[in-house]
Amino acid sequence: MAPHAASPRSRWRRHGTSYLMLLPFLGLFAGFLIWPLANSLYLSFTSFDGVTVPRFTGLENFRSLLFDDDRFRHALGNTFIYVVASVGLGTLLSLGLALAFNGSSWPHRIMRTIFFLPSVTSTIALMLLWKWIFNPGDYGLANTAISWFGGTAVEWLATPGLTIPILVLMSVWGGMGYGMVLYVSGLNTIPEEYYEAARIDGATDWQRFRRITLPLLRPVTTYVVVTGLIGAFQIFEAVYIVFRGTNNIGGVLDSALMIVPYLYDQGFTHFRLGYASAIAWVLFLIIFAISMVNLRIGRALKEL
Amino acid sequence: MRRTTAAACAALLAALGAGCATSGTGPTKQADANAPANLVWWSTGGDDETAAFQKAADLYARSHPGVTIKVQTLSWDDAYAKMLAASSSRSGPDLISGGMTWTIQFGLRGGMIDLRSFGIEQLKTQAQPAQWKSAVSPDGTVYGIPLDMSTEALYYRKDLLKKAGLDGPPKTWDELTADIAKLKAAGVKRPLSIDWGNLDWIGYFNFLYQAGGSFYTPDCKPSLDTPQAQRALSYWIDLYRKGGAPTDTVATPDALETGIAMVYGGNWNAKVLDTSKPKLKGKWAMAPLPAGPAGPTTFIGGRAVGVTSYSKHVQQAGDFVRFLYTDEAIDAINAESKARNVSYLPPRPDKIGDAPFPPEQSAVFGDIISTGAAAPGCPGWDESAGDVAKQLQSAILGKADMKTALSEAAKIMGRNAQ
Numbered sequence: 001m002a003p004h005a006a007s008p009r010s011r012w013r014r015h016g017t018s019y020l021m022l023l024p025f026l027g028l029f030a031g032f033l034i035w036p037l038a039n040s041l042y043l044s045f046t047s048f049d050g051v052t053v054p055r056f057t058g059l060e061n062f063r064s065l066l067f068d069d070d071r072f073r074h075a076l077g078n079t080f081i082y083v084v085a086s087v088g089l090g091t092l093l094s095l096g097l098a099l100a101f102n103g104s105s106w107p108h109r110i111m112r113t114i115f116f117l118p119s120v121t122s123t124i125a126l127m128l129l130w131k132w133i134f135n136p137g138d139y140g141l142a143n144t145a146i147s148w149f150g151g152t153a154v155e156w157l158a159t160p161g162l163t164i165p166i167l168v169l170m171s172v173w174g175g176m177g178y179g180m181v182l183y184v185s186g187l188n189t190i191p192e193e194y195y196e197a198a199r200i201d202g203a204t205d206w207q208r209f210r211r212i213t214l215p216l217l218r219p220v221t222t223y224v225v226v227t228g229l230i231g232a233f234q235i236f237e238a239v240y241i242v243f244r245g246t247n248n249i250g251g252v253l254d255s256a257l258m259i260v261p262y263l264y265d266q267g268f269t270h271f272r273l274g275y276a277s278a279i280a281w282v283l284f285l286i287i288f289a290i291s292m293v294n295l296r297i298g299r300a301l302k303e304l
Numbered sequence: 305m306r307r308t309t310a311a312a313c314a315a316l317l318a319a320l321g322a323g324c325a326t327s328g329t330g331p332t333k334q335a336d337a338n339a340p341a342n343l344v345w346w347s348t349g350g351d352d353e354t355a356a357f358q359k360a361a362d363l364y365a366r367s368h369p370g371v372t373i374k375v376q377t378l379s380w381d382d383a384y385a386k387m388l389a390a391s392s393s394r395s396g397p398d399l400i401s402g403g404m405t406w407t408i409q410f411g412l413r414g415g416m417i418d419l420r421s422f423g424i425e426q427l428k429t430q431a432q433p434a435q436w437k438s439a440v441s442p443d444g445t446v447y448g449i450p451l452d453m454s455t456e457a458l459y460y461r462k463d464l465l466k467k468a469g470l471d472g473p474p475k476t477w478d479e480l481t482a483d484i485a486k487l488k489a490a491g492v493k494r495p496l497s498i499d500w501g502n503l504d505w506i507g508y509f510n511f512l513y514q515a516g517g518s519f520y521t522p523d524c525k526p527s528l529d530t531p532q533a534q535r536a537l538s539y540w541i542d543l544y545r546k547g548g549a550p551t552d553t554v555a556t557p558d559a560l561e562t563g564i565a566m567v568y569g570g571n572w573n574a575k576v577l578d579t580s581k582p583k584l585k586g587k588w589a590m591a592p593l594p595a596g597p598a599g600p601t602t603f604i605g606g607r608a609v610g611v612t613s614y615s616k617h618v619q620q621a622g623d624f625v626r627f628l629y630t631d632e633a634i635d636a637i638n639a640e641s642k643a644r645n646v647s648y649l650p651p652r653p654d655k656i657g658d659a660p661f662p663p664e665q666s667a668v669f670g671d672i673i674s675t676g677a678a679a680p681g682c683p684g685w686d687e688s689a690g691d692v693a694k695q696l697q698s699a700i701l702g703k704a705d706m707k708t709a710l711s712e713a714a715k716i717m718g719r720n721a722q
Contacts, residue, residue, distance in 0.1 A: 051391045051413035136552030137494065139562050158503065158552035160701070245504060248690040252503060252551070253697050268385040270687065271413065273392075 044277035050267075054274060061278035072279070074254055075262040079233060082164055082258065086171040087228040093172060094179025094224060095217075102184045112184065115177035123174075127241035130170050131157075134242070157243060160255035167256065170238050175231070179224045186220035187213070222298040226291050233287050236260040259283050332394065332614045341617040343373045343624070346390075348383040348402035348607065356640040356648060357401075360633040364624050371620050378402075391415035391612070398615035399625070404679060405686050407448025407610035408441045416447040417611040422622035424449060427629045430652045432604060438678035439608045442524070448610030449625065450651035455571050455604050455672050456500050456510065457590045459556055464492055464565040473566065473591040477514070477539060480594040483566075484547045492565050494548055499569040501603070502553040503700060505693045507568070509603045511536035513677050514596025519692075519717070524682035526717035528692075528710045536596070537699060537706050544700055551700065557581045560588055568593060574665050575647035590665060592672050604676035606651065634658075649673075684720030691716045 006014070044061055046054035065072050097115055101108040118126060133141040134156035143153040156162055190213065198208045214221075239261040243251030249265040250257025259279065267276030335341065345361065347354050354377040361373035376397070378386055383402050390396025391410055400407070400416075410416045424446050428436050435450045460473045465483075468490035474480040480496075487495035501507025512518065517532030527533070543549045554562075556569030557580045567573075578585050593602050609628065611621040627633055634650045635658065641648035642660035649659055649669060656670045657663075679685065695713040698704035704712075 049413055050388045051410065051415045135554075135558075136550050137497075137554050137559070137562050137564070139558060155550055155552035158550070245693070248504075248693055253694055253701065253703065268388060271388070271409065 040277040040280055043274050044281050046274040048274035048277070049271040050273045051271070057274070061275050062282070065275070065278055065282060071254065071257065072259075072262060075250070075257045075259050078164065078254075078256070079235070079258045082167055082171075082235065083229060083232040085164070085168045086175075086232050087225060089168060090172045090175050090179060090228055091221065091224050093176045095183050095221075097176060097180040098183030098187055099213075101180070102187045112177075112180065115180055117177065118174040119178040123237045124241065126174060127170070127237055130166075130238075131242045134166065158252050160251075160253045163243065163251060163255035166242075167235070167238055170242075171232065171235070175228065179228070182220050182224055183217065186217045190216045218298060218301060222294065226294050229290055229294065230287055233283060233290075234260050236264065240264070332616060332618075334618060335616040337619060338370070340370045341372070341620045343371065343398040343615075343617055343621055344396075345373055345375045345399040345401070345609075346378050346383070346387065346397040347375050348378050348380055348400075350646075351377050352644040352646045353377075353641075353648070355644060356637045356646055359636040359640045360628060361624070363632060363636050364627050368620070368623075371617075371624075373399075373624060391614070394614040396614065397612060398617055398621040399609060399611055401448075401451050401607050401609035404435075404438055404450070404605055404608050407439070407608045408681075409686065410612075411441060411445060411447025411610065415613055417613050417615070417618055417622065419446045419449065419610065419622055419625060422626055424622075424626060427626065430629055430654070432651070432653050432673055432676065432678075434676060434678040435604050435606060435651070438604075438681045440681060442681055442683045448608035449629075451607040451609040451628065452651055453571075453604055453606040453649040453673060455649070455669065455676055456506075456568055456593060456602055457571060457574070457668060457672060458566055458593050459560060459569050459573060459577070459588055459590050460566045461560055461564075461584075461587055462589055463587050464490075464563070468492065468565075473589075474594045475591075476595050477597070480566075481542075481547070484543075487565050488548070492563065494550065494559075494562075494564045496543060496547050496549045496566045497554050497559045497564045497568075498543070498549055499553060499556045499559065499567055499573075501568070503551055503693070503697050505689055505696065506603055506605075508536065508540060508696050509677075509679075510568070510593055510601070511540045511596065513601035513603075514593070514598060515539070516596070516598030518677075519680045519685070520682045524680075524721065526714040526721070528714040528717070532598070533710050534706060537696070537710060539596070541700050541706065557584070560584055571649055571669060572647035574661060575645055579645065590668055592668060599675060600672075601675050601677050602672045604673060604678045606649070631655075682717075682721065684717060684722070687720040688713075688717045 012019075043054060045056060045058060047057050047060075048054035097111075101111045101115075135141075135143070136155050136157065137143065137153060140153075140156070142156060146152070146154065154162075156166060194212050194216075195208055198212060203211065235258050239251070239256045239258055240249065243256035244261075245251060248254065249261045249269070260283070263276045263279040263283070266272045266279065345357070347357055354375045358373075358375045361375055365372050384406065387396075387400050387402065387406070387410065390400075391413070400410075407416050411418070427449060431450055432453065435453060439448055439450050440446050458473055464487065465471075465473065468483070468486045470483055470486060474483045484495040498507050501509065509519075512533060515532045515536035517530055517536055518527055521527045544551055554564065554567075556567045556573040557577050559567045559569075560577070561581050561584060574590060577588060592600055594600075609625055611618055611625060615621050629652065634652060634655050637648060638650065638655070638658050638660055640646075646660060649656060653670070653673050656673060657666055659666050659669065661669065692713040695704070695709040695716070699706045699709035
């Protein structure tokens with residue numbers, strides 16, 4: 001016989017204190033997350049300019065964004081290229097570093113610490129450092145290094161073709177240490193017996209890596225890729241600090257224009273907060289869809 | 305489960321309903337005129353500038369018992385967003401100062417007070433005419449007035465010019481072209497760079513007006529499809545392609561230190577050069593920008609100050625804005641700017657002689673300002689500026705033909721004017 005459902009009074013008696021103790025958190029959660037989210041959803045259907053009362057415009061912001069806005073399409077294209085390159089390269093290098101330095105010896109620990117350092121350093125400080133490295137003329141570090149080999153100075157930040165490669169470089173350098181740490185913890189959970197058995201069966205190094213290491217690291221890879229995707233889609237500081245011009249957040253010819261900087265530009269320099277909210281929700285849907293696909297792929301591979 | 309979903313939907317609807325309550329534009333209830341008024345002024349810039357403006361505020365407070373004014377610094381990076389947040393919530397400072405068009409932008413949306421009711425228009429005769437015009441809204445409303453001026457000058461290395469056999473800086477475009485060639489021949493790798501306005505409409509502004517052109521006709525029709533506009537762009541492009549000016553922006557002090565002979569830079573560099581690059585002391589000087597075929601017209605920018613519509617002390621704040629143009633206020637700001645090494649150019653050209661610069665620099669700034677022009681105040685310009693800059697960049701970087709780029713820029717300006 002199924003147990004009787006507890007009456008609300010007895011449930012309250014049992015859990016009341018817990019509910020009360022949860023209230024401060026729930027209040028903050030509702031006030032600082034749910035309410036702003038709901039507000040931004042509402043504003044995405046309005047022509048809110050930040051000062052006057054929002055005017056309901058239905059789907060106009062979304063229609064305009066998807067069908068009329070060349071800059072948004074440009075930002076979307078830039079963002080996709082950047083995301084694919086930075087997440088792909090970042091994941092590969094993180095795995096490579098983890099395989100190279102997953103031991104418990106001092107040299108391995110030191111190398112892991114060195115590669116992890118950018119992850120715990122202030123993003124703004126790092127971006128200023130990169131800006132200094134790519135300074136034009138003869139005093140930027142990159143150009144100084146080029147001059148040692150007799151090369152001519154490159155105008156790094158004013159050459160549109162170099163913009164995304166520079167952003168990818170900054171992202172991969174800054175993020176691969178974090179991915180490495182996750183992979184190292186994943187590697188340490190793989191039982192040594194699997195490798196011994198494979199060795200006895202005559203498996204080569206490559207076969208052991210492909211048939212044991214990679215499949216058993218799949219949950220870590222999924223996590224690294226999904227969190228990497230979410231972070232990469234939301235790139236902002238690098239564009240804002242390193243590439244922003246006086247009148248244009250996207251740098252020379254909008255070559256560094258990404259979705260979030262474009263959202264900021266529309267909302268906070270062009271008084272189009274309703275439109276910026278629509279961009280935010282489109283970005284949410286893109287990230288949500290891609291993360292779902294990624295998780296599904298991970299699950300499908302597991303079932304193979 | 306169904307109940308949970310219904311509750312979640314209800315909560316969402318409630319939140320959406322709450323969202324509808326965002327903002328409001330009803331008139332702000334004014335405080336009693338006899339009650340103490342503690343005004344707050346959000347000043348975009350640095351702490352030293354804030355301290356200089358605070359001196360003027362203190363002077364006003366001394367002669368107006370019951371009024372205090374606290375000047376607070378906002379950095380250029382986040383000032384606009386903070387002011388927008390304040391306007392949105394209709395709570396915040398009584399006065400704001402920032403970019404020249406900010407007060408217009410906020411004013412057109414109901415965030416600022418029309419200052420004409422405070423007799424502000426009487427100050428027009430004291431201001432630089434072009435700058436005053438750029439601070440006034442296209443419909444004539446005065447949401448803000450110039451608080452200071454900024455402009456551009458030619459900074460040059462005396463030793464490098466001498467090395468190339470040049471007696472002084474170039475005074476015309478032709479001389480600039482010839483001097484670049486001479487400097488290159490003398491072994492100066494980079495004769496010229498543009499700091500303020502590099503690859504941007506502000507940089508083009510100088511050449512356009514010096515060639516006799518303008519962004520708009522007097523009745524606000526785009527005017528970039530003109531021979532003057534083409535001549536200006538052609539000359540500017542040549543400075544990059546033939547003259548070797550870097551398309552990547554090098555700050556004026558760094559440029560001069562690393563051996564660039566001449567730099568188009570903002571007036572603030574005159575103050576920071578000696579302190580940031582002590583080794584350059586005595587080696588650099590400044591002059592007005594080389595004049596084009598139509599004259600030496602140079603860009604004048606600056607900051608505008610205005611009163612927010614959500615202030616509870618509009619009367620006192622408006623009166624204080626007017627006070628900022630008095631001799632005593634400007635003298636106080638000048639004196640404190642001098643003490644703190646702040647590059648302050650007062651909004652009254654007759655006071656530039658007292659500005660915190662050595663006399664020879666003040667004279668140069670005086671010359672520049674006497675013929676200066678300011679950003680177009682035509683409808684749609686603020687929305688167009690970034691896209692116009694991109695068209696100019698296309699032409700400079702060889703991605704588009706010069707005439708096409710100008711024609712596209714004009715189309716954008718026309719579209720945004722509607």
